[in-house]
Amino acid sequence: MTRLLLASASPARRATLLAAGIEPLVAVSRVDEDAVLAAAHERFGGLDPADAVLLLAQAKVEDVSRNLPDELEDADDLLLLGCDSMLELDGEIYGKPVDAAEATTRWRAMRGRSGVLHTGHWLMDERSVPAMLGATSSTTVRFADLSDEEVDAYVATGEPLAVAGAFTIDGLGGPFVERIEGDHHGVVGLSLPLLRELLGEVGVSIPDLWRKA
Numbered sequence: 001m002t003r004l005l006l007a008s009a010s011p012a013r014r015a016t017l018l019a020a021g022i023e024p025l026v027a028v029s030r031v032d033e034d035a036v037l038a039a040a041h042e043r044f045g046g047l048d049p050a051d052a053v054l055l056l057a058q059a060k061v062e063d064v065s066r067n068l069p070d071e072l073e074d075a076d077d078l079l080l081l082g083c084d085s086m087l088e089l090d091g092e093i094y095g096k097p098v099d100a101a102e103a104t105t106r107w108r109a110m111r112g113r114s115g116v117l118h119t120g121h122w123l124m125d126e127r128s129v130p131a132m133l134g135a136t137s138s139t140t141v142r143f144a145d146l147s148d149e150e151v152d153a154y155v156a157t158g159e160p161l162a163v164a165g166a167f168t169i170d171g172l173g174g175p176f177v178e179r180i181e182g183d184h185h186g187v188v189g190l191s192l193p194l195l196r197e198l199l200g201e202v203g204v205s206i207p208d209l210w211r212k213a
Contacts, residue, residue, distance in 0.1 A: 002127070004209055005072070007064040007082040012163075012170060013190040020192055021210040027069060029060035029082070033095070049088040050136040053120030056084035058134060061122045079204065080124040083190050087141075087165030089115040095164050103160040104151060110167075111176075112145035117165055119186045121194055125202045133201055137191035139182030143167070146176055164189075 006014060006024040017024050036059045040047055047055065060082035072078065086093045089110060097103040122134035146154070159173060160166035167173040169180070169187045177187075185192045196206050 029063040057082040057120035057122035085119040085164035107151045137186030
């Protein structure tokens with residue numbers, strides 16, 4: 001039986017998979033994201049957001065593959081999935097804000113405007129013929145024109161500090177997203193249609209991963 005291992009601590013990504021009938025194993029990477037991006041910038045120059053999130057997703061998977069939990073070290077049925085998300089606004093890319101002040105500044109810049117949420121997906125097939133492939137989901141997000149009071153109240157909940165772009169669509173931030181153009185799962189952090197495509201490239205279907213009764 002093929003098993004999916006999610007290389008992410010994100011509860012939203014795990015919840016997305018569970019809602020789709022897939023109960024993943026979870027192993028959290030220890031990647032220094034800033035160091036990965038800095039090294040890539042030094043080697044290749046500037047990365048566009050779609051490439052940056054894909055690079056980080058790959059780094060997470062490779063780190064987890066090198067540091068599998070003891071009980072999985074000899075497993076030969078694993079597919080490893082890593083994801084990373086960033087918001088693009090005015091040509092800049094934004095991950096998680098470092099503190100409440102930064103989250104507030106971002107929201108005051110975002111409100112009433114549109115940005116693009118990029119989520120990179122990297123799949124490593126560790127079965128009989130190891131393979132790696134990846135792709136990025138990009139979705140345009142239109143933010144509501146929040147008042148200062150709404151911005152302050154939302155930031156005070158702490159939710160924006162834990163997520164890329166300083167917002168959620170499936171939590172307290174949902175009322176502040178007016179509309180999207182693209183896959184809403186990608187905004188949550190894991191595009192199910194894109195995952196289906198990647199799995200198909202290695203000969204695995206979504207039903208193959210459904211929880212068995």
